[in-house]
Amino acid sequence: MPSRSVKTAGLPYFRPIRLILAITLLLSLPVSVTHAGLLRLAYDAGFGGAESLDPYSPTRFYFTTLTLFDRLVQQNHEGGIDPGLATSWEVSDDARTWTFNLRPGVRFHSGKPLVAADVVYSIHHALDPERGSPVASTLAVIDRAEALDDLTVRFHLKSAHADLPLLLIDPRCGIIAENSAATIERTGDGTGPYKLLRNDPEGITLLIANPEYWQGPPRVERIEVVAIPDQVAQIQAMLSGQIDYLPSINRRQLKLFENNPDFIVQTIRTGHWPGMVMRTDQPPFDDVRVRKAMRLVIDRPNMIRLALGDGGGEPACDTPVWPGDPYYADMGCHRDIPAARALLEEAGYNDGIDVDLYTSSVEKLFISMAEVYQSQAAEAGIRVHIHQVPADGYWTDTWMQESFVSTRWNQRPADQILNEAFRSGASWNETYWSNPDFDHSLDMARKETDPVKRRSMYAKTQQILFDEGGAIIPFYLNINRVFSARISSLPSEKELFIEWRRVATQ
Amino acid sequence: MLKVLLRRLVMAVFTLVFVAIVVFGVTEALPGDACTAYLGKLAQGERLSRCQSGLGLDKSSAERFFDWSGRALQGDFGDSLKRKRPISDIIAPRFRNTVILGTSAALIGIPLAIILGVIAGVYRERFSDHVVSGIALLAMTIPEFVIATVLIFLFAISLKWFPAVTILPTEASVAEILPNIILPMITLAFVMTAHILRITRASVIDTMSSEFVKMATLKGVPFRRILFRHMLPSALLPTINIVALTMAWLLSGVVVIEKVFNYPGLGTLIIQSIFDRDLPLVQAIALMFAVMYIAVNLIADFLVILLNPRLRTRVSAEGG
Numbered sequence: 174m175p176s177r178s179v180k181t182a183g184l185p186y187f188r189p190i191r192l193i194l195a196i197t198l199l200l201s202l203p204v205s206v207t208h209a210g211l212l213r214l215a216y217d218a219g220f221g222g223a224e225s226l227d228p229y230s231p232t233r234f235y236f237t238t239l240t241l242f243d244r245l246v247q248q249n250h251e252g253g254i255d256p257g258l259a260t261s262w263e264v265s266d267d268a269r270t271w272t273f274n275l276r277p278g279v280r281f282h283s284g285k286p287l288v289a290a291d292v293v294y295s296i297h298h299a300l301d302p303e304r305g306s307p308v309a310s311t312l313a314v315i316d317r318a319e320a321l322d323d324l325t326v327r328f329h330l331k332s333a334h335a336d337l338p339l340l341l342i343d344p345r346c347g348i349i350a351e352n353s354a355a356t357i358e359r360t361g362d363g364t365g366p367y368k369l370l371r372n373d374p375e376g377i378t379l380l381i382a383n384p385e386y387w388q389g390p391p392r393v394e395r396i397e398v399v400a401i402p403d404q405v406a407q408i409q410a411m412l413s414g415q416i417d418y419l420p421s422i423n424r425r426q427l428k429l430f431e432n433n434p435d436f437i438v439q440t441i442r443t444g445h446w447p448g449m450v451m452r453t454d455q456p457p458f459d460d461v462r463v464r465k466a467m468r469l470v471i472d473r474p475n476m477i478r479l480a481l482g483d484g485g486g487e488p489a490c491d492t493p494v495w496p497g498d499p500y501y502a503d504m505g506c507h508r509d510i511p512a513a514r515a516l517l518e519e520a521g522y523n524d525g526i527d528v529d530l531y532t533s534s535v536e537k538l539f540i541s542m543a544e545v546y547q548s549q550a551a552e553a554g555i556r557v558h559i560h561q562v563p564a565d566g567y568w569t570d571t572w573m574q575e576s577f578v579s580t581r582w583n584q585r586p587a588d589q590i591l592n593e594a595f596r597s598g599a600s601w602n603e604t605y606w607s608n609p610d611f612d613h614s615l616d617m618a619r620k621e622t623d624p625v626k627r628r629s630m631y632a633k634t635q636q637i638l639f640d641e642g643g644a645i646i647p648f649y650l651n652i653n654r655v656f657s658a659r660i661s662s663l664p665s666e667k668e669l670f671i672e673w674r675r676v677a678t679q
Numbered sequence: 680m681l682k683v684l685l686r687r688l689v690m691a692v693f694t695l696v697f698v699a700i701v702v703f704g705v706t707e708a709l710p711g712d713a714c715t716a717y718l719g720k721l722a723q724g725e726r727l728s729r730c731q732s733g734l735g736l737d738k739s740s741a742e743r744f745f746d747w748s749g750r751a752l753q754g755d756f757g758d759s760l761k762r763k764r765p766i767s768d769i770i771a772p773r774f775r776n777t778v779i780l781g782t783s784a785a786l787i788g789i790p791l792a793i794i795l796g797v798i799a800g801v802y803r804e805r806f807s808d809h810v811v812s813g814i815a816l817l818a819m820t821i822p823e824f825v826i827a828t829v830l831i832f833l834f835a836i837s838l839k840w841f842p843a844v845t846i847l848p849t850e851a852s853v854a855e856i857l858p859n860i861i862l863p864m865i866t867l868a869f870v871m872t873a874h875i876l877r878i879t880r881a882s883v884i885d886t887m888s889s890e891f892v893k894m895a896t897l898k899g900v901p902f903r904r905i906l907f908r909h910m911l912p913s914a915l916l917p918t919i920n921i922v923a924l925t926m927a928w929l930l931s932g933v934v935v936i937e938k939v940f941n942y943p944g945l946g947t948l949i950i951q952s953i954f955d956r957d958l959p960l961v962q963a964i965a966l967m968f969a970v971m972y973i974a975v976n977l978i979a980d981f982l983v984i985l986l987n988p989r990l991r992t993r994v995s996a997e998g999g
Contacts, residue, residue, distance in 0.1 A: 221951060222769070222849075223762045375943065376849035401844050402951055406941035411841035413835040565956075569715045650755075652948045 210394035218400035224374035226361035228347035241345025242363035289320035366674035391674035444495025465468030486648035500631035525554025604643030777944035788868035796879025818873035844941035923979025
């Protein structure tokens with residue numbers, strides 16, 4: 174009998190049959206099995222596999238580092254600041270020394286307890302010019318950090334800054350363990366709500382809930398971060414139930430998900446803005462009256478409707494600080510064609526003025542915004558000649574070169590955007606604006622420790638910008654994002670960076 | 680015969696050199712250089728000069744071409760600007776994935792095309808021919824991305840039988856990959872089948888009306904024997920070239936399919952590297968596609984010469 178079974182197993186045609194059976198079995202497995210306790214998030218693999226788990230790296234794997242690491246402080250939904258790894262903090266009267274008290278009993282994923290030396294190390298790691306970290310410029314005001322004892326850290330600043338915690342809520346400012354620089358990009362060893370199980374930035378990265386998390390264990394057990402670079406492919410994956418969340422879809426794609434019981438759509442307001450900027454050091458824009466006229470001609474709600482579609486954005490009054498920012502100055506701005514004409518005549522342009530606007534399809538929105546502007550400005554005798562240049566080389570050969578160009582910025586805190594793009598001599602000062610009053614009130618705002626006074630000072634800087642600056646910022650962009658209906662507790666519409674540990678699935 | 684084979688080989692090498700010059704020349708002709716293209720808004724100051732000296736952009740074009748092509752011959756394409764890793768390391772797994780997709784589609788598509796082509800040819804102008812040829816015409820005229828989208832809509836989004844896009848760990852084995860690429864495989868096989876099928880059908884019809892088949896029929900040879908012993912060997916010979924062309928198209932033309940299905944092959948890689956303006960990577964992949972195209976055609980030429988007795992003898996009569 175044994176010999177017979179051996180013979181059967183050895184039949185040459187038996188193997189293919191088993192293989193075919195196996196393949197058929199594999200194929201018949203239902204694809205979109207929905208596991209409770211699993212969240213699948215798509216991201217665009219923007220660094221093509223060079224993604225690093227070091228939160229300070231220029232190629233950080235941001236989707237993942239946001240859940241692996243914690244910051245000293247965190248932003249709450251009202252724009253204020255909540256404790257994070259630090260439970261409390263004090264500032265000296267001259268706003269040049271900050272002391273943070275750390276939360277006791279917090280552990281890294283590796284088991285190492287969190288101490289002040291880790292915070293000191295993280296900050297110095299961020300500031301190390303060799304790392305080329307994009308937060309280095311944000312944190313440049315910090316001279317050095319010092320551990321007073323195991324749970325107390327002191328920051329010494331180069332110049333007064335009354336809002337240091339606002340800088341430290343930057344989602345990139347995660348706290349890493351002391352001396353982990355060499356390994357952090359692979360281990361992702363933080364204190365965050367999720368631990369790394371497998372790092373595969375071009376495939377599927379696996380994260381697992383940290384049961385000892387200091388804010389309580391996350392509600393979903395596993396997260397898969399899935400690389401899907403193509404936007405259309407992301408939509409298809411979402412529609413077929415392969416992923417649970419899409420961070421941003423355009424208005425046409427919105428129709429696929431609205432009124433569909435399988436999905437939930439959220440529209441969130443952001444501080445991302447596109448704009449058109451004039452060089453204030455070159456004619457005709459070196460005349461403040463011309464700049465003002467150029468801004469008075471815009472019908473902002475109408476521009477939103479024509480360039481973005483209804484609900485695509487919120488009107489802005491040429492300030493880069495967005496309404497969600499605690500320092501936003503609500504100034505109000507209305508279209509005033511007669512006033513614009515009067516200003517132009519005063520500046521010597523009695524028959525209207527010709528201006529050249531350089532733009533490109535480098536951002537889809539640029540062209541439509543330019544065209545709407547052209548037709549709106551024509552009513553005041555401003556003849557806008559649109560020059561569409563190739564997307565290749567737009568940011569090198571045109572932007573910050575020609576005197577009137579399209580631009581776009583992502584949401585940034587007030588202090589950061591005002592300093593990086595509008596202070597005299599700043600490297601991204603695209604309007605070449607140099608105004609001592611403005612620079613001075615920025616410095617004063619930073620020094621002011623009284624929050625009410627500080628707020629009025631930031632409002633003053635924005636007012637100066639509105640009266641004299643060279644940037645046309647017609648609106649802030651809204652973002653549409655989609656969740657699968659499996660997600661039972663949605664994040665707030667005020668969260669641009671979602672706290673995934675609060676999200677639950679069915 | 681050897682002489683002809685050699686001549687083909689030399690021609691292939693010349694084509695390759697020509698392609699290399701074009702690929703290099705086109706990127707040279709772009710405004711700016713690889714560094715300004717890549718850095719975009721950040722192309723200024725130290726960052727720009729560091730990038731330029733890293734790529735050796737201070738040397739002359741000719742010098743850089745010989746440098747680049749010399750190292751490319753040894754499989755060294757330098758480092759990717761965006762990915763900061765050796766290009767050969769980036770390309771190797773992508774190349775493997777593209778070959779897996781292409782081969783699996785070919786394994787389904789080519790036999791299917793030949794069988795259907797023979798059926799259509801043998802039963803010319805009958806019902807089965809009309810059905811097969813009709814479908815083939817459709818497959819040829821509808822662009823592959825439309826077919827792909829329709830398949831995704833039907834089988835992934837409505838019926839939820841197969842995954843819409845490929846989501847796989849980077850180090851997935853072939854067994855893990857296959858169940859995830861059913862739709863791209865079907866799409867590719869569908870488009871590919873159409874071309875081969877039509878050539879096969881025409882060739883079978885040609886052969887059927889030839890003297891030797893008539894002769895055999897008159898002699899009373901059974902139809903099955905005529906078909907398999909006499910007709911097919913000579914009818915299938917012309918299909919080798921079209922199969923090769925289709926294979927080459929498969930390997931290089933999968934760009935669209937890979938993109939639609941998020942498949943981690945060379946096609947999606949070249950699209951991403953173009954978006955990233957990562958010119959060294961674009962050049963390397965473009966060259967890879969050229970090598971594949973030329974190699975597959977070369978192999979087909981060799982096969983035709985080796986398999987075709989007439990060509991074989993004529994060649995030896997010509998060239999000794």
